[in-house]
Amino acid sequence: MTPRLTAKGAATRQRIIEGAATVIRERGPGETTLDDIRGRTATSKSQLFHYFPGGREELLLAVASHEAARVLSDQQPxxxxxxxxxxxERWREAVIDRYREQGPRCPLGVLTSELSRTTPGAQAVTRELLASWESDITAGIRSMQEQGEIPASLDASRAGAALLAGIQGGVSILMATGSLTHLKAALDMGIAQLRAEPSAPAVPCGA
Structure with a gap:
């Protein structure tokens, strides 16, 4: 259990997480030790275990949550x-820029792969990330429906899920090949499909 923290303690814990994230991005979780993280963050062993009583696993899970939050924050506002x-279109560009900067090596992916051997917490981090991401996309579709830009008959939840699935497929191919082509195609085709949804036909007066 993480201890109840003061504002200063919370800031220190966050500093350790961010420092650990930097080291793990450079070396990968399998090659990163607690001593590496202590050296990067100027943290004593007792201090590290004060903020992360569960040791390396708890710290890696906190870093995974941090990386998941970055996936979404990089797409804001x-x-x-x-x-x-x-x-x-601005969101599309933000997504592409985010993954162009990240490149084929996904920090969250390697962290969850490392953690999934020992803890279900990593799966929860991924589930929460995808649920939040899908919720925001779906909310955007519903906003456009309210404005009459997308027909109300379209199932916004399914459309949001499909668009996110396309993005994730594009990201997976990026990780395998280093190419953004499929991610761009998924975004372009997904948004184009929404824009091309036929509006309800006008009802003639007196019909």
């Missing part, structure tokens, strides 16, 4: 403001 087609 656009992901949370999908209220016009221009906003959707």
């Amino acid at each position: 656009y992901l949370g403001e999908l209220t016009s087609w221009q906003a959707w």
Whole structure:
């Protein structure tokens, strides 16, 4: 259990997480030791275990949560403001820029692979990330429906799930090949499909 922290303690814990994330991005979790993290963050052994009583596993899980939060924060404010087609295009660019900068090596992916051998917590981090991401995309689709830009008959939840699935497929191919082509295609085709949804036909007066 993580101890109840003061504001200063919470800031120190976050500093350790961010420092650990930097080391793990450089070396990978399998090659990163607690001594590496202590050296990078200027933290004593007792201090490290004060903030992470569960040791390395708890710290890696905290770093995984940090990396998951970065996936979403790197898409803001656009992901949370999908209220016009221009906003959707800005979000598309933010997603591509985010994964272009990350490259084929996914910090969250390697962390969850390392953790999944010993703890179910890593799966929970991934589930929460995908649920939050899908929720924001779906909220954007519903906003466009309210404006009459997308027909109300479209199942917003299924459309949001499909678009996220396409993005994740593109990210997986990026990790395997280093190419952004499929991610761009998934975003372009997904947004184009939303824009191309036929509106309900007008009902003639007196019909």
